[in-house]
Amino acid sequence: MLDYQLIRSARRKTLLLQVKQGKVTVRAPARLPLSQIKAFVADKSAWLKQKLAEQYLTSQQVNTVKQVTFTQNSPLFYLGVEHSLNIEFAQKSAIYINDLSITVVLSYRQQSNIEAFHGEAAHHELIKQVRKKLSAFFKQQLHYYLSEKLPLLTSHCQLTPTSYKIRFYKSRWGSCNSRGELSFNYLLMLLPSWVIDYVIIHELCHLQHLNHSKNFWQLVEYNCSNYKRAIAWLKTHQQQLIWS
């Protein structure tokens, strides 16, 4: 029999099973008979064992510093809101996002590829696959975001790039070269939209000043009055935004 913590609540209407950091919690309506709860847990025991095994595999390190680890239940930002990363396996891979969590579903095929490795290597392979899935997703999301927002900000700043592309940078959000080509880091999707917009405006202003001179910052301020707040947000959260 599995160990679990039972939390009863008057407000709760249905049974809920949670597995977090290797611990099982059952949330139940206040007066539901214990026999029904036990039957429910027994019924889910195969799922629970799989979940516990996955978490054992993915949560061996406890994070004291909040960095992106891509492990089960680890924090991950999306549009400026901290979400909890949930890793699952199913027939087809997918990504689902709600207010609280980002669920990365890897396919059974990916799962068997991961399980072909052992111990630490399997852990690394899992992280690699999760990260790859998230990267592709953020890239696509930023593509949607830019195709909507860039024309608006271009006309707002009256500065138009020759072209732009989306890529990964370890330690910068975007870039602008002397040919007027802009690049944006797909990790921009981790930031609140008002901070993303600051980064876009920042790069657009480089079309006029290809430096960080006083004139450049004046132009940024003119087009983005809360740019100091945006820079402060980036600084405050930098640890949680780095994908090394």
Ligand SMILES: [Zn+2]
């Ligand atoms: Zn710059």
